[in-house]
Amino acid sequence: MDLSIGEVAERSGLSVHALRFYEREGLFANPVRRLPNGRRIYHEEDLEWLAICTKLRSSGMSLAMIRQYVELVRQGPGNELERLELLRRHESDVEAQIGELREALDVMRHKVRIYEDHVARGEADRLWNPSHRDAARTGPHQECRPSEGA
Structure with a gap:
């Protein structure tokens, strides 16, 4: 079905502009076909391919790598071994990103607990307020130390 x-x-959730960009960048597995009047026509397998490409892109894969x-x-x-190696490299990159995000989430959770406690x-007003009189005693970075109260 065309x-x-x-x-x-x-159906893909991509804008027409994004689809044209993907085509210009050569990111379709099959060339985009055109009718005699120049209109683009796509098939179901193009949608499946776009789903893969958008996941690769949203996972941080560069356009060059895609x-x-x-x-x-x-x-x-x-060339399946080359494809596998490329995907393994990206898998490793994604795992590293997930690790970094977990660390960031831990920091955010810690900060939320500190703020909740101080607000309660x-x-x-003692949080991150270097002009506060007690700043020299408590330090303006008190809320950043994950070891406190965590």
Whole structure:
């Protein structure tokens, strides 16, 4: 079944502009076909491919790396080990990002607990307030020390 660019945009969640960008960047596994009047036509497998590409992109894969993956796919059978290596490298990068995000989440949770505690005690003005008289005694970075009260 042929799909228009508007239908693909609606079904994929991508804008028409983004679809044109993906085409210009060579990110479709199959070339986008056109009718004699120049209108783009897509197929279901293009939607499936877009779903993969958008996940790769949202996971932080660079356009250059996606383009490299697309080129390997277009070449067909025989380069599966290269594709696997590319995907493994990105998997490792994503795992590292997840680790960093977990650390950031731990810091945020700690800060939330500190703020909740200080607000509940009516001492919120002591948080990150270097002009406060007790700043020299308590230090303006009190809320940043994960070891306190965590």
